[in-house]
Amino acid sequence: MAxxxxxxxxxxxxxxxxxxxxxxxxxxxxTGVATGxxxxxxxxxxxxxxxxxxxxxxGIDGLDVCRSIRSDPELSRMxxxxxxxxxxEPDIVAGLELGAxxxxxxxxxxxxxxxRVKAVLRRARGEEANAGExxxxxxxxxxxxxxxxxxxxxxxxxxxxTEFRILHMLAKRPGWVFTRYQIVDSVRGEEHxxxxxxxxxxxxxxxxxxxxxxxxxxxxxxxxxxxxESR
Ligand code: CA
Numbered sequence: 001m002a003x004x005x006x007x008x009x010x011x012x013x014x015x016x017x018x019x020x021x022x023x024x025x026x027x028x029x030x031t032g033v034a035t036g037x038x039x040x041x042x043x044x045x046x047x048x049x050x051x052x053x054x055x056x057x058x059g060i061d062g063l064d065v066c067r068s069i070r071s072d073p074e075l076s077r078m079x080x081x082x083x084x085x086x087x088x089e090p091d092i093v094a095g096l097e098l099g100a101x102x103x104x105x106x107x108x109x110x111x112x113x114x115x116r117v118k119a120v121l122r123r124a125r126g127e128e129a130n131a132g133e134x135x136x137x138x139x140x141x142x143x144x145x146x147x148x149x150x151x152x153x154x155x156x157x158x159x160x161x162t163e164f165r166i167l168h169m170l171a172k173r174p175g176w177v178f179t180r181y182q183i184v185d186s187v188r189g190e191e192h193x194x195x196x197x198x199x200x201x202x203x204x205x206x207x208x209x210x211x212x213x214x215x216x217x218x219x220x221x222x223x224x225x226x227x228x229e230s231r
Contacts, residue, residue: 002185003029004121007048009039009065010083011057015106019052019083022110023117036060040068043075047182050079050121053100055091063094070099074177079120083108136171138230141213143171152213162187163206166199170217175229177220199225 006023010016011034020030031048033039036057043051051069055062062082069075082095082103092103101120104113136143142151145168150157159167165187170178180196203225207214216228 003027004050005029005031005046005048005185006050006052006117007039007042007046008032008052009034009036009057009062010052010054011035012054015054015083018110019113022114026114026118028117036062036065039065043069043078044072045179045181047075047179048078049124050081050117052081052083052117054083055088055095056085063091063098066095066098066100073175077173077176079124081116081120136168138171138174138216138228139213141171141210141216143168150210152211157209157211159206159209162202163209166202167206167210167217170225170227174227177223177226179224181224183224 006028008016008019008023008030010019010032013034016032016034020032024030031042031046033042034057036059039051039053040060042048051065053062053065057065060068066080066082069078069080076099080095080100082092082100083106084092084095084103085106088105095103101123102116104116133145135145140153142149144150148164150159150164150167166183169183169186170176180199183199184196203217203219207217210216218226218228220226
């Protein structure tokens with residue numbers, strides 16, 4: 001399993017590095033940035049699993065970052081843990097109402113930070129695992145994850161392991177755009193390393209095999225791919 005990616009948006013370098021140190025030690029991959037603008041850019045580009053978001057930031061503040069993320073359909077399911085200073089209670093409430101998953105008040109104990117982050121990601125994993133077993137049916141396409149089986153209009157389609165993983169990953173979240181980077185990240189593994197370029201090749205092969213259902217996989221120019229949302 002690829003390391004989970006956490007983006008830390010915090011303008012105070014000491015705190016950012018403290019967070020990085022403790023989470024890297026737990027096996028997470030960390031990207032640290034100092035501004036809300038940069039945080040939003042990285043969030044859109046790299047789709048981290050979780051965002052640790054300081055509320056008091058120069059420029060766009062944490063609440064605005066949270067608001068932008070929650071109003072962007074492609075990012076709305078990203079998990080957010082707010083970092084707040086004492087006395088920011090109204091902001092904590094606002095943040096939770098905007099859909100932040102949890103908050104940590106500064107100064108915090110590293111052990112508490114790690115525990116909160118793990119809890120949020122564990123919850124997320126649980127939801128994902130449930131979604132992972134569900135049979136997906138759309139416009140004649142059936143994906144049966146338990147049996148590793150795909151059918152189009154009732155006819156079985158032979159997919160490679162990589163093709164199956166890409167299709168399943170996209171289909172679990174219709175309308176959600178996955179970047180090539182994310183696709184590589186989640187399917188790379190056992191057989192051989194997958195490059196950005198080869199994601200495109202895999203998609204071409206996948207569409208060919210899906211035949212009548214090929215148009216369920218949409219190309220989003222300059223970004224990546226998505227499974228067509230039902231209309
Ligand atoms: Ca700050």
